[in-house]
Amino acid sequence: MLELRDVTKTYNGRRVLDRVSFSVSRGETVCLLGPSGSGKSTTLRLIAGLEEPDEGDVLWQGKSLLGVPPHERRFGLMFQDYALFPHMNVWENVAFGLRMQGMSKEEIERHVREALERVNMLEFARRRVTDLSGGEQQRVALARTLAPWPRLLMLDEPLGSLDRALRERLLEDLRHILAEEDIPAIYVTHDQEEAFAIADRIVLLHEGRVVQQGTPEEVYQRPATPWVAQFFGLTNLLSGRVVGLSPLRVMTGEGVFQPACDGSRWEIGEAVIILLRPRGATLVTDAVERPNMVRGRVVDTVFLGDMYRVAVLTKGGHTFKFEIPQALKRGEDVVLRVADERIQCFSPP
Ligand code: ADP
Secondary structure: EEEEEEEEEEOOEEEEEEEEEEEEEOOOEEEEEHHHHHOOHHHHHHHHHHOOEEEEEEOOOOOOOOOOOOEEEEEEEEHHHOOOOOEEEEHHHHHHHHHOOOOHHHHHHHHHHHHHHHHHHHHHHHEEEHHHHHHHHHHHHHHHOOOOOOEEEEEEEEOOOOOOHHHHHHHHHHHHHHHHOOOOOOOOOOOHHHHHHHEEEEEEEOEEEEEEOOOOOHHOOOOHHHHHHHHOOOOOEEEEHHHHHHEEEEEEEEEEEEEOOOOOHHHOEEEEEEEOOOOEEEEOOOOOOOOOEEEEEEEEEEOOOOOEEEEEEEOOEEEEEEEOOOOOOOOOOEEEEEEEHHHHEEOOO
């Protein structure tokens, strides 16, 4: 339905979006995920038509939207600060924008009723918005965005300012509402948990570039770069050099590692970065020398419920974190072995 093709945007000589391309299909929720300043809001503004790209194109069903003013795009935008009108009731809040568009009374009636039904708020229609909980207000704001029957829904950090418990509940609500909607949606957030909960597909932005796209499982299980791994909290990264290709073997300051990656992508002597995933390490009790060993001292251990997260400080000065079933004592010297398939190999940035 929506497609961005090589969209580039420069402010004061600084490129804030660099050939951004992605698309959103019918009924799909795409999350634009990235740290603050990565270009998420700029991307939304370009889609909304509040800004025009310097290069590239924004298309709706194959037709360029360049030059089409925002109101003619019929895209609904819900901001983080969705400020409802406190002196109006729920119904009036949702109807307000439709009235401004000059819709007839009957049409307004139909749109408001339907929008409130979609977010399960019809029975609250006559309530003052100031008497509603944060979650209910959120749903009214969503109804207000849905009421004009937009062709595309854009949500910019909609849970941004709420406390954690409320966020979790609303996230569940939003997920159900978006899953039922046939409208394509773009959801902007810097929070990976939110993105994992909401997204059919994630578009990951870093410094104005799309660094990876895929389902939440794909991006988390197969990060494309060390930066992506780190963004998802996978911080056991280690640099080394390729010393064998079949199987791939990497010499590092901590010993030899054997990632379960295709060796034909690499060359002997090439510099690489490997990632040791935190799950799937086992405690070694014998003295047999093998690849994939991490030796060090336990410097921290946290009970996670079904696992323990241990931090191991190696002789090489790395602190690696693993999630293992055993409780280890702080100060204990340990040897852990990481399974081949829990090690990934990247080219350095
Ligand atoms: P995000 O939404 O991911 O936090 P933004 O799209 O808001 O990122 O911003 C991306 C970069 O573009 C930032 O460095 C920001 O300072 C810059 N930027 C955004 N809007 C403008 C503007 N109107 N003028 C100049 N710089 C801008």
